[in-house]
Amino acid sequence: MPSPGQFEQDNTTLRLSGEWTLAHFQSLRRQVQSLKKELSGIDDIDMSGVEGMDSAGASVLAELLGGARLQELVADTSSISQERQGLLLTIARALKAQDEEVPAEPQGIRKQLARVGRLTLGFIRGQKLLAGFIGQTLATILYILPRPNRWRFTSLISHIQRTGLNALPIVALLTFLVGAVVAFLGATVLDNFGATIYTVHLVSFAFLREFGVVLAAILLAGRTASAYTAQLGSMKANEEIDALRAIGLDPMEMLVIPRVLAMIISLPFLTFVGMISGIFGGALVCIFSLDIPLAQFLNILENDIPINHFLVGLGKAPIFAFIVAVIGCLEGLKVSGSAESVGEHTTSSVVQAIFMVILLDAIAALFFMEMGW
Numbered sequence: 001m002p003s004p005g006q007f008e009q010d011n012t013t014l015r016l017s018g019e020w021t022l023a024h025f026q027s028l029r030r031q032v033q034s035l036k037k038e039l040s041g042i043d044d045i046d047m048s049g050v051e052g053m054d055s056a057g058a059s060v061l062a063e064l065l066g067g068a069r070l071q072e073l074v075a076d077t078s079s080i081s082q083e084r085q086g087l088l089l090t091i092a093r094a095l096k097a098q099d100e101e102v103p104a105e106p107q108g109i110r111k112q113l114a115r116v117g118r119l120t121l122g123f124i125r126g127q128k129l130l131a132g133f134i135g136q137t138l139a140t141i142l143y144i145l146p147r148p149n150r151w152r153f154t155s156l157i158s159h160i161q162r163t164g165l166n167a168l169p170i171v172a173l174l175t176f177l178v179g180a181v182v183a184f185l186g187a188t189v190l191d192n193f194g195a196t197i198y199t200v201h202l203v204s205f206a207f208l209r210e211f212g213v214v215l216a217a218i219l220l221a222g223r224t225a226s227a228y229t230a231q232l233g234s235m236k237a238n239e240e241i242d243a244l245r246a247i248g249l250d251p252m253e254m255l256v257i258p259r260v261l262a263m264i265i266s267l268p269f270l271t272f273v274g275m276i277s278g279i280f281g282g283a284l285v286c287i288f289s290l291d292i293p294l295a296q297f298l299n300i301l302e303n304d305i306p307i308n309h310f311l312v313g314l315g316k317a318p319i320f321a322f323i324v325a326v327i328g329c330l331e332g333l334k335v336s337g338s339a340e341s342v343g344e345h346t347t348s349s350v351v352q353a354i355f356m357v358i359l360l361d362a363i364a365a366l367f368f369m370e371m372g373w
Contacts, residue, residue: 007031007064014042014065017049036356045073047080056373058091107260126352133330137260140252149304155258162265163224163259168273170223171216173209175274178215179281182206187290196290200300203282208309212275214361216267217320221353225328228259229349232332233342241333251333267321268314275313310372316364323360324353 006017020028042065047053062070071092074085144150186202206338227350232255235241279301286292331349335341 004028009042010046010058012043013046013152013246014044015046015049016061018048018050019051020053020061022054023058025060028057029063032060032064042069045080047084053084053087054361055087057089058087059095059312060261061088061096062091067092069218070095075349076083079270085285099204129328130327134326137256137326138330141260144253150253152258154252155177155254158263159258159262160266162227163220164269165261167223167266170268171219171274172277174216174219174279175212176281177301178211179203179207179278180285182211182278183282183285184289187285197292197300198295199282199286199290200292203286203302204301204305207275207282208305209313210361210365211278211284213267213271213313213316213320215278216270216274216355217317217324219356220263220267220270220321221357224263225324225349225353226346228325228328229253229332229335229346230342232329233335233345236333236335237337237339237342256329256333259329260322263321263325264318266352267324268317271314271317275310312368316361319360320357327356329354 004018004027008015018024065073071089074080074088074092080088089257183199183203186199187196190196190198190202231243235255241255244251244254283294283297286297287294328349331345331352
């Protein structure tokens, strides 16, 4: 029976013997791990006692000496057969290249700074990709707009139902409760100044300009953008999108545009419902807790609240809808092909969509304030 591989150092020569093959891989690895630190000053290799060697044994020898050092020794040793020399050089080059590709892991504060740098670069690359996808989406919309035969009415109506009609109850309930909470808080603060009547103004301004559209957009970011990502991600993982391309269909027209248009159509209606529900929730608090009659509430709403606040809030809805839908579709198309990737990109789409909604709302608020709108 062939003996397992052995090695020993004789002055500056490393002498190998036995079988350096896959059958003895574990015993060779144990020897290398236990005796590696004891070797030093190796200038030559004697392989005359080696009975057999395959890639497993060569990889153990490369681990013992290091890829770069093994390559030097094999190249300088003429007693090794040509076949064995080729095997060892191939393994040595592969290990050397692997060692060069893996940079040293920074420690301490350098590690934290490197992590911040990686996150920053990832964010910048993500924004560039998002900008490019927005441009591609707009170009596709402009291309199919004058071509009615390319419109996907069935898909559009289906997504409007899922995105808009099915979301009406949760949007109405949430904005109603938030409207009641805002009215309670406003009444508590304004009561100290004897100005509880201005609770009507607070609720009206808040929901017409901000809360109606922002709450509806955030709900769609969590409810619909995640669904878009999961749907497209599953299709990407199952290679269904590649199949569409293979039969000559454009995934942008088939999958992305109907979802984006459905969101653009649905969010203004949901925003309107959110405004009405929030104001209604505030009105109930005013009626039952502040003794403000409904007629007086509606009179203040009609005479003291300008229509431009309603238009400002409603005007932001299509922009928010477009951004949320595009982010959801883009993250779905970025899925790499595994269930874990689907989950990661679904989470990423929700986080990005909510972040962009709040960021754009803050920018819009500053713009409208400076314009006096």
